[in-house]
Amino acid sequence: MLSNISPLGLLFVTAAFLLLIAPTVIAYRRKVARLWLVVVVNLAGITGVLWFVALYMAMTMRTRAADITPPHVPKGAALS
Numbered sequence: 001m002l003s004n005i006s007p008l009g010l011l012f013v014t015a016a017f018l019l020l021i022a023p024t025v026i027a028y029r030r031k032v033a034r035l036w037l038v039v040v041v042n043l044a045g046i047t048g049v050l051w052f053v054a055l056y057m058a059m060t061m062r063t064r065a066a067d068i069t070p071p072h073v074p075k076g077a078a079l080s
Contacts, residue, residue: 020042020046020047020051021042022055023038023041023042023051023054023055023057023058024038024039024042024054024058026055026058026059027039027057027058027061030058030059030061030063031063031064032057032058032061032062032063032064033061033062033063033064034061037057038054038057038058038061041053041054041057042054
């Protein structure tokens with residue numbers, strides 16, 4: 001099957017795949033607290049309304065504040 005696909009078709013398939021997993025990638029980059037929930041909703045709604053729900057969740061869910069360290073503070077240093 002892949003031997004019959006044109007370069008433009010391969011580009012289209014790759015772009016569509018990246019668009020479909022965008023909510024999961026956004027949630028991972030934002031370090032949301034319940035990443036697993038976004039992944040499950042994203043996989044369940046890969047072609048429908050649930051994809052928009054997963055995107056909304058990825059953009060609005062609470063992040064893990066404990067993992068975020070300002071860039072100018074060395075890891076392990078006490079913040080005052």
